[in-house]
Amino acid sequence: MTREENDELTQVGPRTPGGELLRRYWHPIAVAAELTPERPKKRVRLLGEDLVIYRDPDGGYGLVAEQCLHRGASLYYGFLEDGGIRCPYHGWLYDKTGRCLEQPFEPAQSILRHTILLRAYPVEKVRGLLFAYLGPLPTPIIPPWDVIARGDGTRRIEIHPVLTCNWLQMQETNLDPTHNTFLHNKTAYVLGLRPDWTFRPISLEFEVIEWGVIKRRAFGGDNGYREEGHPAIFPNVLRHSSGWGPIDLHFRVPIDDTHTQTFWLGFDPSPDGSLLEESEDPPSTYIELKDEEGNFHMRSFPSQDSMAWETQGPVRDRSVEHLGAADKGVALWRQLLKENIEKVKRGEDPIGVIRDPDKYRIISFSASK
Template sequence: MLSKERNERLTRVGKGTPLGELLRRYWYPIAFAHELDDWPVKKVRLLGEDLVLYRDGSGNLGLLHELCPHRRASLVYGPVEEVGIRCGYHGWLFDHTGRCLEQPAEPKEATFKERVTTTAYRVEELGGMLWAYLGPEPAPLLPRYDVFVMDGLRDVGHCVLPVNFMQIMENAVDPTHVEWLHGRYFRFLQERTGAKAGRTFQGRHVKIAFDVFEHGIIKRRLLEGQTEEDDDWKVGHPLVFPYMMRVGGGGAHQMQIRVPIDDETTWFVLYTCHDPGGVELPPHGDRLVTYEIPWLDERGNHIVDYIEGQDIMAWVTQGRIADRTKEHLGKGDAGIAVLRRLVFENIAKVERGEDPLGVIRDPAKNVRIDLPCERNKFGAGDDFIVEWIEGGFARYSPQKDDILALYRRAQEARKVGVGA
């Protein structure tokens, strides 16, 4: 169990809260870049702040406080101009730095506009997504993690969940849930409904370990029948502090992103880059293939016949903010204790005026950040990727068949290569 006060400290993301101040030292994806091609203005909520995101006629990306400082109407319903966005109500115009450029109803000689600004935040584009930084200056670099800059067939599933992001992060350092939630429970469903349970998720955990490193926590698992030379133990995969997890296997490279919208809401994004190697990638444009993942059925019950749906069930049923004063952690939950400790340690770092874990300021270290991630996941070889796609969120992808075909071609190419 955790005390009520510590649970608050661990979960509240708003401005001025200890965790909120820590989280404001990192960049967050807030939209897919193509969304602004379709419509140049988007309402965004991040870390409890209501914002308006836009791209103006000059290509400037702006992220401003949603409400106009004049009469507090929403800027979401205003026109973008060559420079800036204009409030739809009385025409006040703001640029992406928050300066007020025009107040059409005021006398021309008035200096009122020079005395008015609005809150403005930095926005950058990376990997087909738009990222925001809500913290103090100087802003750190937007980390160029491998998944966002590598070549490959990109496929992005996402959904908004009514849950605090920390519950999802705790799942990232909870290896044993795999054999139960995605193993035993999936088999149970298979026996009764015919849902196809992946064989590769059934392995029994013998040992788990967690190592803090410069980008977060490396999670390791040793499954029955494996040795410490197997990828799952020797390499593992990381929780990327404080809100992502790098995972993958068999040619799939994925970043699971858990964006804290507010205390009780999270944007869950599964950003995958498929590159099995040895075959030419199919042509794909700059526009990301994105799609929403369903997680409730028409009766309001959780959809649990795929891996992420099972995870979502667990996170959401814990409550919007899990009551950790009533939990009972055991030895198998050691990773959760390590994560929580790391959060507390880094809150204190920020309070001392230091950069927290994972903040990058050296451009030489940010060309491409390759994160450790096992390739032979669960020791399952080629079986893993097929089961991961068929039994996971990618079943909803509009390009699922193309992805599976890519892996089939790669497997055939390897067979030919071996036989040659």
């Protein structure tokens, strides 16, 4: 891979090829319960853009560029009133679509406010998470993944700390089943957390499906078997299922080229398949990855994975790496990214973009529950 190709796959900002691809998908950017009547605004950064998300007094959500178009003060300090957010500096008022409704010190007949449009993006609350869409309109739908759509269980949210690394380093792990043996199993064994570690797959298969890639691993020995791995959902999600029932979506949300935050949405099925009532805002947990000295504590999967992601550097230079046969899933994902970047350049939808809300009621993955 050349440096230029690496840039194309990893850059997330506006008008970059990778950024344009990522702008065809919804991304979770905050937990709805964080926005309360007392603290209704939050600064967020997504795909290299500084934004303010807010909950207005009637319960709707807005997401706008942080800097006012007048002279650039932060709308984070603004007032939520009169149908929008009002700049704290000179009072320009913007609605949720970015139109400027008032400029208190301009002449009544001025056309200035009609000539400007603040960047503003749609927000949707789904299962307690606020999703944003920064791409061209009309918006696609948020795919009804089973974790989101199923009614026979309850949900939970995990918020992981922002890591100083590019999103693709994180997603590539999802196409890399061999990392389990050392990064997870041996690490846990050395820490006394498990009795053995040498269990390793003897072969790896990857199949491209409508939503991304399904992995399969075969294990040898007397009790050899073949196992369906966790699907990687294009472009930046992992669907992780545990044998006993829980299913999690791990969203690797690109904040900018060198920062990424993971949000988990977990689903715990009811034991008997019954439909359960649950709160509109599932319980959320903030995860610690490091010890008090600032080192990864390595005692959990997320801490171990995050060590591997962050220590590759802010943006891994893939022009100097050495891929082997065991990296074929990683190579496949990069190929998918390139193909879909080209689709977006041609004006087509990349894979996984759904526009017809009636097409899928629920999206499951057959083999791995």
